[in-house]
Amino acid sequence: xxxxxxxxxxxxxxxxSLDNEFLREAMDKFATAYPVSRANAxxxxxxxxxxxxxxDAKDAAAxxxxxxxxxxxAEAEKRGVKVHMAKDAAExxxxxxxxxxNSNCKKIVKSKSMTAEETLLNHRLEDDGLEVxxxxxxxxxxxxxxEGPTHMVMPAIHLSRYQVADLFSEVTKxxxxxxxxxxxxxxxRELRQHFxxxxxxxxGANFAIAESGTIGLVTNEGxxxxxxxxxxVHVALCGLDKLTPSLNDALxxxxxxxxxxxxxxxxxxxxxxxxxxxCKAAADxxxxxxxxxxxxxxxxxxxxxxxxxxxxxVRCGACANVCPVYRLVGGHKMGHIYIGAIGLILTxxxxxxxxxxxxxxxxxxxxxxxxxxxxxIDLPRLIKEIRARLSEEDGAPVEATLLGKVLxxxxxxxxxxRFGKFAQKPVxxxxxxxxxxxxxxxxxxxxxxxxxxADKAFRDEWETIxxxxxxxxxxxxxxxxxxxxxxxxxxxxxxxxxxxxRGVEMDFPMDQSCCGLPVQMMAERQAxxxxxxxxxxxxxxxxxxxxxxxxxxxxxxxxxGYPNIxxxxxxxxxKVKLFASKVIDFSSFVHDVLGMTADDFKGKGEKVxxxxxxxxxxxxxxxxxxxxxIASSGSEYCPAQEEAVCCGFGGTFSMKFPELSKELLDKKLxxxxxxxxxxxxxxxxxxxxxxxxxxxxxxxxxxxxxxAELLAENLK
Numbered sequence: 146x147x148x149x150x151x152x153x154x155x156x157x158x159x160x161x162s163l164d165n166e167f168l169r170e171a172m173d174k175f176a177t178a179y180p181v182s183r184a185n186a187x188x189x190x191x192x193x194x195x196x197x198x199x200x201d202a203k204d205a206a207a208x209x210x211x212x213x214x215x216x217x218x219a220e221a222e223k224r225g226v227k228v229h230m231a232k233d234a235a236e237x238x239x240x241x242x243x244x245x246x247n248s249n250c251k252k253i254v255k256s257k258s259m260t261a262e263e264t265l266l267n268h269r270l271e272d273d274g275l276e277v278x279x280x281x282x283x284x285x286x287x288x289x290x291x292e293g294p295t296h297m298v299m300p301a302i303h304l305s306r307y308q309v310a311d312l313f314s315e316v317t318k319x320x321x322x323x324x325x326x327x328x329x330x331x332x333x334r335e336l337r338q339h340f341x342x343x344x345x346x347x348x349g350a351n352f353a354i355a356e357s358g359t360i361g362l363v364t365n366e367g368x369x370x371x372x373x374x375x376x377x378v379h380v381a382l383c384g385l386d387k388l389t390p391s392l393n394d395a396l397x398x399x400x401x402x403x404x405x406x407x408x409x410x411x412x413x414x415x416x417x418x419x420x421x422x423x424c425k426a427a428a429d430x431x432x433x434x435x436x437x438x439x440x441x442x443x444x445x446x447x448x449x450x451x452x453x454x455x456x457x458x459v460r461c462g463a464c465a466n467v468c469p470v471y472r473l474v475g476g477h478k479m480g481h482i483y484i485g486a487i488g489l490i491l492t493x494x495x496x497x498x499x500x501x502x503x504x505x506x507x508x509x510x511x512x513x514x515x516x517x518x519x520x521x522i523d524l525p526r527l528i529k530e531i532r533a534r535l536s537e538e539d540g541a542p543v544e545a546t547l548l549g550k551v552l553x554x555x556x557x558x559x560x561x562x563r564f565g566k567f568a569q570k571p572v573x574x575x576x577x578x579x580x581x582x583x584x585x586x587x588x589x590x591x592x593x594x595x596x597x598x599a600d601k602a603f604r605d606e607w608e609t610i611x612x613x614x615x616x617x618x619x620x621x622x623x624x625x626x627x628x629x630x631x632x633x634x635x636x637x638x639x640x641x642x643x644x645x646x647r648g649v650e651m652d653f654p655m656d657q658s659c660c661g662l663p664v665q666m667m668a669e670r671q672a673x674x675x676x677x678x679x680x681x682x683x684x685x686x687x688x689x690x691x692x693x694x695x696x697x698x699x700x701x702x703x704x705x706g707y708p709n710i711x712x713x714x715x716x717x718x719x720k721v722k723l724f725a726s727k728v729i730d731f732s733s734f735v736h737d738v739l740g741m742t743a744d745d746f747k748g749k750g751e752k753v754x755x756x757x758x759x760x761x762x763x764x765x766x767x768x769x770x771x772x773x774x775i776a777s778s779g780s781e782y783c784p785a786q787e788e789a790v791c792c793g794f795g796g797t798f799s800m801k802f803p804e805l806s807k808e809l810l811d812k813k814l815x816x817x818x819x820x821x822x823x824x825x826x827x828x829x830x831x832x833x834x835x836x837x838x839x840x841x842x843x844x845x846x847x848x849x850x851x852x853a854e855l856l857a858e859n860l861k
Contacts, residue, residue: 155503162474167305176472182408195401200521202394203457207447213355213388221358224420229437234264237439242273244435248378250344256369257281258349260382262482278339280368282332295476297462298406303475346372350383352395359419365412377427380435385443386456398459405519406461442494457520458487464514469791473808486514486524493531505531509795511759536668549672555658562631566598573597592807593838596632603634607653617650622684624694627659628830639857640695647739656683660699666797677710681724692727693734697829701764704728736770746859748779754822757789758829778859783820794835810839826852
């Protein structure tokens, strides 16, 4: 479990994980293999429709949680099961401890249960003098090591076979061979005697079906069936979120769960238990069966208009499988008990803000988790909301408050940027980079070269370079964001050249400013709202066919974020809806709207790699258009490994966690350089800042820029 009290302490723990070479290697192997297995498992199926079905079914169940519980209880008790309700973790543990005492149980075998981890059940039972044995192989291993799980589905993924062999040698008092199959046999032999002599079996439940009082378990080992059948007492600990009306609704989740968790069409075992069954170990040959439902804040979550979607989680762990940060540091640092993106959220609600405060900062906002969630949960949005709540509850850091005040005042913000242009001269050395910053400003950030502010902002050149178009078929407003306005104006000028070649009329509203994503990531809620209002009011959206931006992060924030940010602002409802509907990214506009093809370009066959910016490929779902444009430009597109994995920028993330940002950047550059490309392009100035800065620092010959620049250079 993560116990750091401050962000400084937390960063120290993260460095320890980064120094664990085996952990990094294991996570890398899994992270590259998982997407392939998952894609194969979903091949030929309508994945989005399946996930939507799960979301709808889980939402309906959450709205009717109490009625489903009452129905389940009535049906289960008809079949000889005792059903209990626990308001919190302590009460759940007390109920189970009391059952053990009343039934004279001494030894307990458990199958894997994240809900039992949530309540710290083992600790309570062991404090009562009971012997508790985890029987899932991974859970047994981490129990012997006195650790928590590092993944919801694969709890011991962080350990090597050498570590397990040493552990088993210690447990059995015999030297064990470093052979996985032999080690599994050792575990079977050691655990078999516990199944035969246990008084109580404790399981979780993936489903609790109200119409029949049935619980369902989804597993890959036979241990859960032994736990639920051999002992004379069976207790299932189950969150209220596992309630579902019918078997049909459970099967909707079952079609998605194994595919999303491990890339399997179905797990090895799916077990349905209805009622207290026959048991030869019991005096009356009838099993004593209890089901303990845990609230622990779930009822309140189910009623929350935003966070109720958390109840859709099927505990597949996929949000961790694709998280670039989890891949670097593992679940012991990317979670408290629940791990990954869902863990950052559940920790706040189930275990308190003190446990969540540092964890929730460690989200890079790449949206990988959202794109793969089996319940369609908008995980990045919920994480940002928790950050905002923590900021309001505890007070925002000084730097966040200052940034909020600056961005709310466009004239002040732009004045400071213009002042920075002159103030930076002593440290640029006449280059486009800040080369001579004092160490106090560069501590831990020396892995990339930071860009200098441009000599002239795009807005200051606009009237000079603005094309005069007559009889235009399309009228477009340009949104530059702050980076392309003041740092990389050449990217905007390249886009103007491309659009002008097709006779597009362009406008640049001068009252626009930063999109506001940085202050949202820093949890400045009011500043986020104020900046969004400012930009929507800067554009008379009705005058334009499109609002075009070259920044993927800006595009996603303007189009998907603004309607959420300004929800409830009555005077903005119509304006923001129209504004968001007009927003489009550069590649989609050039490829889909203008329809530009190879006939428009005269490329030289330059080898070009591509970085698929997170907020473009996942936030907006734009995948093929940039790659098609690279090929159309007359360049040779050179596919790189893991093009869609985050580059490590994440705006303020790279400032808070430079050690993680560096590792992600190194992977990105290594993969791009391995293609032999002489140039790399992206659709986001933040990504370009990160990748170009890294390439400059390592002395790479690979040129890094915006796709608009590639197209502008190769226009006929």
